Amino acid sequence: MNIHTYEKTWLAVAMVLIVGFIATITYGAVGPGIAMIDDDGGTIDPDTINDDERFSDPGVTHVGGNEYEAAVVAQAWAYTPSEITVPANSTVTFYVTSRDVTHSYTVAGTNVNTMVVPGQVSEMTVEFDEPGEYGILCNEYCGAYHHTMEGKLNVVPEDEFDLTELSTEAPDEAQLGNQTTINTTVSNDMNYDLETTATLEIGNQTVEQDQTVEQDQTVEQDVTVPAHGSETLEFAVDTTDFGTGDHDWTVTVDGHEGSGTLTVTNATEGGDGDA
Amino acid sequence: MAMRNAYIDQFPEEARVIRAALWSSFLALMIGGTLGLIQGLHRTNVLRFIPSQDYYTVLTAHGVLLVITFTIFFLVGIFTWAVTTSLDRGVKDIRFTWGWYAMMSLGTLLVGVSILGGVVDQIPMNADVLYTFYSPFQAHPAFYVGFVLFVVGTWLAGFDWFRTWWAWKKDNPDERIPLPTFMALTTMLFWYLSSIGVAISILAFLLPWSLGIIDSVNPLLTRTLFWFFGHPVVYFWLMPAYMLWYTMLPKLSGGKLFSDPLARVVFVLFLILSTPVGIHHQYLDPGIAEGFKFIAMTNTMFLLLPSLLTAFTVVASMEHGARQRGGEGYLSWLKALPWRDPAFTGMALAGLMFAAGGFSGMINAGLSINYLVHNSWWVVGHFHLTVGTAVALTFMAASYWFIPQLTGKEIWNRSLGLVQVVLWFIGMTFMSNAMHRAGLFGIPRRTAEPQYEGFSFDPAVGTVAEIDAQVALGAALLTLSVYLFITNMVLTTIGGSTSDAIPDNTYAGTLSGPEDSPAIIDNLKLWTSIAVVLVIIAYSLPLASIIDAGGLFGPGIDPWKPSVVVDPSLVLESVRGVMP
Ligand code: HEM
Ligand SMILES: [Cu+2]
Ligand SMILES: [Cu+2]
Numbered sequence: 120m121n122i123h124t125y126e127k128t129w130l131a132v133a134m135v136l137i138v139g140f141i142a143t144i145t146y147g148a149v150g151p152g153i154a155m156i157d158d159d160g161g162t163i164d165p166d167t168i169n170d171d172e173r174f175s176d177p178g179v180t181h182v183g184g185n186e187y188e189a190a191v192v193a194q195a196w197a198y199t200p201s202e203i204t205v206p207a208n209s210t211v212t213f214y215v216t217s218r219d220v221t222h223s224y225t226v227a228g229t230n231v232n233t234m235v236v237p238g239q240v241s242e243m244t245v246e247f248d249e250p251g252e253y254g255i256l257c258n259e260y261c262g263a264y265h266h267t268m269e270g271k272l273n274v275v276p277e278d279e280f281d282l283t284e285l286s287t288e289a290p291d292e293a294q295l296g297n298q299t300t301i302n303t304t305v306s307n308d309m310n311y312d313l314e315t316t317a318t319l320e321i322g323n324q325t326v327e328q329d330q331t332v333e334q335d336q337t338v339e340q341d342v343t344v345p346a347h348g349s350e351t352l353e354f355a356v357d358t359t360d361f362g363t364g365d366h367d368w369t370v371t372v373d374g375h376e377g378s379g380t381l382t383v384t385n386a387t388e389g390g391d392g393d394a
Numbered sequence: 395m396a397m398r399n400a401y402i403d404q405f406p407e408e409a410r411v412i413r414a415a416l417w418s419s420f421l422a423l424m425i426g427g428t429l430g431l432i433q434g435l436h437r438t439n440v441l442r443f444i445p446s447q448d449y450y451t452v453l454t455a456h457g458v459l460l461v462i463t464f465t466i467f468f469l470v471g472i473f474t475w476a477v478t479t480s481l482d483r484g485v486k487d488i489r490f491t492w493g494w495y496a497m498m499s500l501g502t503l504l505v506g507v508s509i510l511g512g513v514v515d516q517i518p519m520n521a522d523v524l525y526t527f528y529s530p531f532q533a534h535p536a537f538y539v540g541f542v543l544f545v546v547g548t549w550l551a552g553f554d555w556f557r558t559w560w561a562w563k564k565d566n567p568d569e570r571i572p573l574p575t576f577m578a579l580t581t582m583l584f585w586y587l588s589s590i591g592v593a594i595s596i597l598a599f600l601l602p603w604s605l606g607i608i609d610s611v612n613p614l615l616t617r618t619l620f621w622f623f624g625h626p627v628v629y630f631w632l633m634p635a636y637m638l639w640y641t642m643l644p645k646l647s648g649g650k651l652f653s654d655p656l657a658r659v660v661f662v663l664f665l666i667l668s669t670p671v672g673i674h675h676q677y678l679d680p681g682i683a684e685g686f687k688f689i690a691m692t693n694t695m696f697l698l699l700p701s702l703l704t705a706f707t708v709v710a711s712m713e714h715g716a717r718q719r720g721g722e723g724y725l726s727w728l729k730a731l732p733w734r735d736p737a738f739t740g741m742a743l744a745g746l747m748f749a750a751g752g753f754s755g756m757i758n759a760g761l762s763i764n765y766l767v768h769n770s771w772w773v774v775g776h777f778h779l780t781v782g783t784a785v786a787l788t789f790m791a792a793s794y795w796f797i798p799q800l801t802g803k804e805i806w807n808r809s810l811g812l813v814q815v816v817l818w819f820i821g822m823t824f825m826s827n828a829m830h831r832a833g834l835f836g837i838p839r840r841t842a843e844p845q846y847e848g849f850s851f852d853p854a855v856g857t858v859a860e861i862d863a864q865v866a867l868g869a870a871l872l873t874l875s876v877y878l879f880i881t882n883m884v885l886t887t888i889g890g891s892t893s894d895a896i897p898d899n900t901y902a903g904t905l906s907g908p909e910d911s912p913a914i915i916d917n918l919k920l921w922t923s924i925a926v927v928l929v930i931i932a933y934s935l936p937l938a939s940i941i942d943a944g945g946l947f948g949p950g951i952d953p954w955k956p957s958v959v960v961d962p963s964l965v966l967e968s969v970r971g972v973m974p
Binding site for chain 2: 129134144157158165166220221227232233235237238239241242253256257262263269
């Protein structure tokens with residue numbers, strides 16, 4: 120075959136260029152940094168997402184050290200949970216799946232980006248160095264309101280981060296002179312036990328632990344919440360000295376607060392006793 | 395007066411079919427371009443007159459009309475010209491030729507009507523599934539039937555050209571395949587190979603599913619089958635443009651093609667490498683092992699080779715043409731080129747933009763960089779340079795040469811033609827550059843709204859408002875350019891008077907002819923076999939593992955009909971409802 124010298128030179132340059140590209144890209148991909156999305160996440164029947172250990176209670180959990188896992192369920196047109204908070208200097212493995220059509224899970228303006236195909240679980244490991252706030256968006260068309268599908272990613276300083284959650288349960292009303300209880304459930308998704316103090320405050324006084332709370336008091340209880348577990352605390356409240364009317368209360372655990380109002384009624388008003 | 399020898403004089407019957415195909419193509423361009431303007435204005439919030447939910451109907455139509463209808467109707471027209479001209483014989487049976495044209499038209503009609511149903515209540519259909527129709531979105535069956543009819547129409551067109559060539563070969567047993575025919579045939583071979591993917595996806599899965607015969611599909615499988623076809627289709631659009639760059643541009647420059655053998659090598663490389671690369675569209679997909687993505691990446695990079703070779707040959711041929719016209723010097727020969735000819739200037743500008751598009755494409759193809767730009771507006775900027783300009787502008791430019799050949803009439807206004815192609819170049823510079831930049835800081839593609847509620851985009855350079863303004867301006871200039879083009883074509887066809895000054899129907903000669911390459915280059919069976927083997931290597935394992943993991947029909951995936959439009963706040967309620 121008769122090839123002009125210029126052509127030969129160009130051919131050689133082109134080949135060198137191509138091999139160079141492949142080498143750089145291969146180095147970039149296998150070197151440190153981001154791992155490829157592949158088939159590690161496995162498959163899942165969308166109808167069984169709620170039964171799956173990872174997705175039945177999606178969100179961030181601690182694996183150990185500075186490693187975390189975040190499970191997210193995508194569905195037209197929202198993510199559950201929509202907001203993810205992780206500490207700086209952490210390595211987070213995301214597991215994302217879809218309940219309906221194909222979506223993406225994309226942290227805007229970064230290379231944290233994966234398709235979310237129904238039937239598949241996308242597994243993606245990301246290193247977060249610096250604190251920052253990012254938008255999350257769906258960049259695969261997923262129906263008429265695709266443009267509303269978004270979320271939030273917060274990378275917070277390590278010392279501001281925990282996985283403690285608080286929920287309280289208390290009656291709205293009690294009869295003057297009766298006892299009632301304010302229940303507080305503390306959950307901990309860190310991989311170690313959480314030792315902390317729970318404080319109930321009604322009004323502005325402080326009383327020691329295990330005492331029945333009387334008027335205008337604060338009560339503290341020490342509590343140990345096991346790793347990936349939860350603990351329920353009972354604060355007994357004696358309304359004898361409260362006087363009728365509204366009494367605001369606040370439960371504080373590990374910097375998290377739950378609050379409500381207890382209305383103390385006269386016996387004759389027919390309140391619900393010691394509910 | 396000398397006898398005129400334009401295409402219409404040589405092949406009046408074929409000229410009618412080609413005219414019909416080109417007009418179908420132009421109509422799609424006009425509608426598609428208008429929709430592009432609606433998109434450009436809507437998502438930048440410059441001018442809005444549709445609800446954002448309807449944006450996706452518009453976008454589906456824009457994608458389908460431009461990358462399927464506009465490009466492929468032009469292709470079948472131009473390949474019919476290439477085969478008949480270079481073999482110097484008509485098609486075997488013109489009724490068959492009209493047959494495939496009719497089939498493609500019917501397919502387009504079905505697809506078009508089913509998409510239109512997304513905004514017209516009187517049409518009880520919906521196909522708001524975009525041109526990628528990923529399951530579990532489910533379009534109306536007419537959409538899938540139309541798509542299949544269209545593709546089968548192109549298969550028959552290919553058969554038409556093959557049998558014309560077989561007949562020619564019988565009469566010319568010892569001759570090399572003329573270059574334009576060689577290009578058309580090699581292109582069709584990889585088209586047959588790759589469109590099997592979409593045919594299986596539709597016929598085995600999506601169509602029976604939309605008819606209720608099967609009740610689940612495997613979304614990753616149909617998606618992979620789509621991209622089995624979806625990347626080669628890119629080269630299917632590009633090959634007619636390449637053919638025009640090889641066979642027309644040197645002639646328009648006043649010279650000859652630099653090398654016939656190299657042109658053949660380029661088309662053989664496309665035949666071999668076009669299909670085993672589709673997985674590079676799925677770098678971010680779960681369920682596909684990293685190794686398969688690497689194979690696709692490597693093949694993709696080698697696919698740069700034929701394009702780099704083309705860049706060389708095209709520039710070298712233009713230089714040769716310029717020197718024939720008296721051009722001199724290192725670069726000042728450029729001034730000797732026929733810049734007043736819209737056909738030449740349009741193609742040259744298209745080639746220039748393709749170089750830019752090739753550059754952003756290399757970035758897309760990089761596995762890890764892809765994570766930043768995947769599905770961002772960067773990608774839209776990229777393919778408006780490639781298919782949206784390298785192909786589209788080449789087709790429009792070539793029409794300034796072809797329409798006189800096919801009608802026997804002079805172009806109504808050539809200066810306007812020159813303005814038109816330059817306008818496209820300017821408009822696309824604005825739109826595409828702004829889209830590339832937008833993608834880098836995260837603005838996604840296929841999205842009706844410019845902003846989100848909970849966060850805002852943060853460009854390193856410039857502002858979102860300035861970028862949006864450039865997209866809107868670019869879109870307006872491009873649409874104006876489309877209308878100028880259509881006006882010129884319409885007035886040429888219905889207004890212009892028949893002229894005897896139409897040049898002869900010829901294509902570029904070569905400096906180095908086919909005799910400089912070994913005969914094995916023309917062995918289509920050999921190259922096709924290699925292409926098949928490479929496809930098997932690249933695809934059998936990924937497909938097997940997708941089917942193995944998710945099942946042939948998926949793990950119980952429910953169809954999603956996009957017509958069910960509900961209020962997003964109700965949806966949020968339902969999300970809470972299903973969460974445990
Ligand atoms: C008047 C000229 C054109 C204008 C103003 C225009 C405008 C646009 C805009 C603004 C988008 C982005 C939509 C989004 O991401 O939300 C888009 C998408 C697209 N355009 Fe164009 N375009 C034009 C011509 C073309 C041409 C000539 C082609 C191909 C031959 C083309 C092919 C596409 C494709 C394939 C998409 C993506 C569709 C999808 O995401 O499903 N466009 N166009
Ligand atoms: Cu989505
Ligand atoms: Cu979406």
